[in-house]
Amino acid sequence: MNIYDYLKTYSDEIVYYCPNSGNGGDAIIAYGTYQIFNELGIKYKIARLGDNLTNKIVFYGGGGQLVKLYDSYGLRFIQQYHNVAKKLIILPHTINLHKDSLGAFRENVEIICRELKSYNYVKQINKNINVYLMDDMAFNINVKKLLYDGSRIANKVHLDTHYILQLIRFNFGRLTTHFNSTKLNQTLNSFRTDYEKTNIILPDNNFDISSKFGALTYTPQSAFKISFQILNYINKFKIINTNRLHIAIGGTILGKTVNFYPNSYWKNEAVYNYSLKKQYPSVNWRG
Numbered sequence: 001m002n003i004y005d006y007l008k009t010y011s012d013e014i015v016y017y018c019p020n021s022g023n024g025g026d027a028i029i030a031y032g033t034y035q036i037f038n039e040l041g042i043k044y045k046i047a048r049l050g051d052n053l054t055n056k057i058v059f060y061g062g063g064g065q066l067v068k069l070y071d072s073y074g075l076r077f078i079q080q081y082h083n084v085a086k087k088l089i090i091l092p093h094t095i096n097l098h099k100d101s102l103g104a105f106r107e108n109v110e111i112i113c114r115e116l117k118s119y120n121y122v123k124q125i126n127k128n129i130n131v132y133l134m135d136d137m138a139f140n141i142n143v144k145k146l147l148y149d150g151s152r153i154a155n156k157v158h159l160d161t162h163y164i165l166q167l168i169r170f171n172f173g174r175l176t177t178h179f180n181s182t183k184l185n186q187t188l189n190s191f192r193t194d195y196e197k198t199n200i201i202l203p204d205n206n207f208d209i210s211s212k213f214g215a216l217t218y219t220p221q222s223a224f225k226i227s228f229q230i231l232n233y234i235n236k237f238k239i240i241n242t243n244r245l246h247i248a249i250g251g252t253i254l255g256k257t258v259n260f261y262p263n264s265y266w267k268n269e270a271v272y273n274y275s276l277k278k279q280y281p282s283v284n285w286r287g
Contacts, residue, residue, distance in 0.1 A: 016047035019218040020063035024210035025246030027226035030218035032137040062091035115270035150228030188237040196263040
């Protein structure tokens, strides 16, 4: 089953969607999710922690918050609503802890994992829930439509938080400056500088673009704007060197040559083995 077949059963339903909070990669995930919702005619409302979601169909956004590194908003959201929602669906995720939470889920909870290691882990912890294996939501982005729409209307998009607007204004200058300094070699080095960084020696022109953005909630407008800025920027290069999952996926769907490196735990390698290894020969694993 793919994500379209899974989600089409919710066409014409009203669902409540809580996007995964985080960096620019999470904006790309959210944009891919909104795009599919719109294509399938799924009527969605954005949900936040504290909302009354009793007997509602609730989606928690895909990502990587349910791992040991993070005391996450996502876990708190899931813990609050899994007992009261009519159905709680966790969209494609990486998961490696929270045995107590996973073990407490009932039949109304469905979990989609984005790689085999998480899938096997969740299946082992809780045999009462439906667990699925599907690609990360970012793989479903119609990148041609994003770049076309972004080039036409990106500067006119209304963003509903002053914080996001200020980040984008700041980073537009950063993106332009960095591109001007690296355009001659046509290679983008974008390695992590956060919790999931490794001991790799960072190139002098390293630019951790995903870390320059962040929000607790990605609206359709902010997810579109940030996804356009990141993918439009990646599109200026021929070769992408990164250990950022969504910079690698972005480069992949743009048809770039991607040299994909490990992050601090097994997430990148697991997604590479499930979604990239056979389908995308332009992606080279550098483990």
